[in-house]
Amino acid sequence: MNHLFKKNAKLVLSNGITFTGYSFGAMGSTVGEIVFNTGMTGYQEVISDPSYFGQIITFTYPEIGNTGINFEDSESDNSVRGIIVRNFSNNNSNWRSKLNFNQWLIEKNIIGLYGIDTRALVKILRSNGSMNGVITSEKNDLDSCLEIISNTPNMQGLNLAKDVSTKKNYIFKATTMTDFDVREKIHKNINKFRVVAIDFGIKKSILNRLASHGCEILVLPSNSSFEDVLSHDPDGIFFSNGPGDPSSVLDGINLAKLLINYGKIPMFGICLGHQIFGLALGGKTYKLPFGHRGLNHPCGMNNNNIEITSQNHGFAIDPNSLSTELVEITHLNLNDKTVAGLKLINKPIFSVQYHPEASPGPHDSDYLFEKFVSLMLERC
Ligand SMILES: NC(=O)CC[C@H](N)C(=O)O
Numbered sequence: 001m002n003h004l005f006k007k008n009a010k011l012v013l014s015n016g017i018t019f020t021g022y023s024f025g026a027m028g029s030t031v032g033e034i035v036f037n038t039g040m041t042g043y044q045e046v047i048s049d050p051s052y053f054g055q056i057i058t059f060t061y062p063e064i065g066n067t068g069i070n071f072e073d074s075e076s077d078n079s080v081r082g083i084i085v086r087n088f089s090n091n092n093s094n095w096r097s098k099l100n101f102n103q104w105l106i107e108k109n110i111i112g113l114y115g116i117d118t119r120a121l122v123k124i125l126r127s128n129g130s131m132n133g134v135i136t137s138e139k140n141d142l143d144s145c146l147e148i149i150s151n152t153p154n155m156q157g158l159n160l161a162k163d164v165s166t167k168k169n170y171i172f173k174a175t176t177m178t179d180f181d182v183r184e185k186i187h188k189n190i191n192k193f194r195v196v197a198i199d200f201g202i203k204k205s206i207l208n209r210l211a212s213h214g215c216e217i218l219v220l221p222s223n224s225s226f227e228d229v230l231s232h233d234p235d236g237i238f239f240s241n242g243p244g245d246p247s248s249v250l251d252g253i254n255l256a257k258l259l260i261n262y263g264k265i266p267m268f269g270i271c272l273g274h275q276i277f278g279l280a281l282g283g284k285t286y287k288l289p290f291g292h293r294g295l296n297h298p299c300g301m302n303n304n305n306i307e308i309t310s311q312n313h314g315f316a317i318d319p320n321s322l323s324t325e326l327v328e329i330t331h332l333n334l335n336d337k338t339v340a341g342l343k344l345i346n347k348p349i350f351s352v353q354y355h356p357e358a359s360p361g362p363h364d365s366d367y368l369f370e371k372f373v374s375l376m377l378e379r380c
Pocket residue numbers: 051240241242243244245246270271272273312313314315316
């Protein structure tokens with residue numbers, strides 16, 4: 001434990017339960033939805049994943065920060081509202097490390113709390129559901145923390161995608177290429193596929209995976225119109241991940257409806273993008289009690305074909321709200337049987353609730369990028 005100070009910081013949950021610990025990273029107060037992530041690796045990617053915008057993450061892994069921060073793995077310039085850990089390491093040690101973890105948090109103004117019983121906190125969240133909370137290193141008493149919480153909207157009904165989406169079109173230039181990116185070599189000699197990606201809070205690694213599979217990507221803002229998209233004559237259209245409640249991303253749902261109706265261009269959606277496809281097809285989404293955030297979620301339809309997947313979502317599509325004439329469920333989350341993948345009947349359109357870009361996480365689902373490319377190839 002880094003017992004540098006007296007206990008000087010606390011977490012207050014909306015139900016009044018308080019945990020006292022130590023502050024690290026930036027000092028001050030922050031409020032957001034308290035969620036937990038069970039991954040044992042990848043804290044840099046998680047903290048910079050735009051899908052966590054508006055949330056405070058509790059890491060169940062007992063110590064993070066050990067491998068420092070590098071210049072390649074951040075998913076975006078956005079970040080979480082705050083982080084909660086059992087312990088953090090000030091002693092970063094890794095050949096790729098360029099920055100000390102704590103220093104990075106201070107520079108990014110991310111408020112941290114450590115030294116609390118994160119197992120007890122996660123048990124509360126699992127039995128009561130995710131809830132808003134405050135972490136503070138200031139002299140806030142319980143009542144003022146509860147007042148801050150009561151002035152903070154719940155995640156349900158929040159459109160946060162517009163806050164993290166790009167405001168202008170841009171062409172993505174691939175950044176990191178690793179051994180995992182061998183397909184770049186395979187696709188080097190063929191014409192690139194022109195993909196329009198709708199940015200609801202896109203992770204950089206998704207763009208890198210698309211590029212590795214031979215796509216040239218034009219990224220468009222979340223409020224782009226049907227005409228905007230078609231004016232670029234895309235071979236394929238990608239709907240990204242992103243934060244907030246999918247049912248409030250009305251521009252995106254409307255765009256997906258028009259594109260699905262048009263139906264001629266292959267489309268692929270990940271996480272928020274998948275939920276938007278479900279809503280555009282007339283389905284409904286609902287809030288999960290405490291969500292799925294981790295790197296070991298089994299998905300598939302039968303015992304022979306299970307993928308271990310990386311996940312980060314708090315909402316899901318209600319399977320009973322989907323028309324079986326329009327859509328087929330291709331994957332379930334095998335832990336709780338929630339919908340994890342869809343494909344449209346007779347249209348080159350599919351989506352998954354999980355994260356095949358696996359950043360961080362296992363690479364089992366990378367074939368989905370190949371599938372998207374195959375659909376574009378069939379159309380050539
Ligand atoms: N990673 C994502 O795209 C998350 C989607 C959505 N915000 C949810 O929490 O369910």
